[in-house]
Amino acid sequence: MKTVVSVSRLAVLVLIALISIVPILWMISGSLRPYQELFKYSSSLNLHLFVPVEFTFANYKEVIVDDKNPFMRFIGNTLLVASIVTAFVLIVNSMAAFAFAKLRFRGKTILFAMFMSAMIIPAEVTLVPNYLLMHDLGWLNSYMALIVPSVLSVFGIFLLRQFFAEIPNEIMEAAKIDGATTARTFVSIIMPAAVPALITLGLMTFLGNWDSYLWPLIVINDSKRQMIQVAIASFSSMEGTDWSKILAASTLSTIPILLLFLFLQRYYIQGITMSGIKG
Structure with missing residues (x-):
């Protein structure tokens, strides 16, 4: 049996x-x-x-060397934005998650509940307010409009908080007895112990920004700053029905993500299983 x-x-x-x-x-x-x-x-x-x-290999050659549609530049733009956003997301959200998981302050439960309630709001609902905010700040058609709104991740705070909550409080108390400040404990003890969760969040964030289409389409008009998914869509309209070139462009955009996941999949699975998010 x-x-x-x-x-x-x-x-x-x-x-x-x-x-x-x-x-x-x-x-x-x-x-x-x-x-x-x-x-x-x-x-x-x-x-x-x-x-x-x-x-x-003519399709790849035409995609790469096309002066009107510089595909490798789009890949560079996306790599730059996705890397910066991922770095800031890990720094900002890990500090917020640490505060919610280990620090005591007034209104923590209510504030965390407010953060979690934001997860039920569809992203499309915030498109217009975010666009108006980027317009008022003068960030339209710049990398700032792609980076700053993506730095805060409610799911990232929840994911890391679940992981930090599993770290015994005795470790922090021992570090405090040895004279370590809260910041030193966070950097030297909590962060190294949370590497699987950080890699998991980093992969999710990088992939989300790599595949981002709607927001870059709205806030970026300069083709020199455009992201890769919007570039593929514009490439398809420019090339009509030449789907061979579109498939070549899609393959090129998929390779970095596949390589990244193959190298980090062990940490990704470990981070998911240890954070309490299963199924």
Whole structure:
């Protein structure tokens, strides 16, 4: 009976893995085909559905060296913004989470409940107020409009608070007896112990900014500062129905995220399981 359960579980996992990876394989395969071949074998299940008959790297070449649509510049813009936002999110939200988890101050419970209530507000509701605020500050069409509104993450505070709450208070008391200040305890003890949770939040934040589309589309008009997902959308409209180039651009934008997750997936899974967020 145990063998049947194990085999069934393995079969389900393999099926889920195939369902997840097939679109990625088709995207990569399509990026290596000429446009005339892209949909020729898509109506039937055969080898050429995933293996191109005529391999070509022309799509990547045209995407990378296109002067009117400098795709590598868009990748650089997105990498810069996503990295800065991730760094600030880890610093600001870790301090807030530490205060909610370990410090005592008046109104902490009420304030934390107010923070958590913000999680039920759809992001689309805050688009207009945030846009007006960026306009009043003179930050439209600048990196500040992409970075500053993304620094505070209510989910990040909740995630880190759950992790910090599991750290024994005795450790902080021992550090205080040894003469360590609250700031020193936070930097030298709490933060090193929370590396898995920090990496988890960092991956989520980086991925969210890498895939951001609506907000950059609203606040950025200068193509030289545009983000990668908006660039792909504009590339598709400029190139009409040449989906081979669009698939090449999508493949290029996916590679950094896949590499980042492959290197950090162990910490990501550990951070999720140790933070109390399961299922």
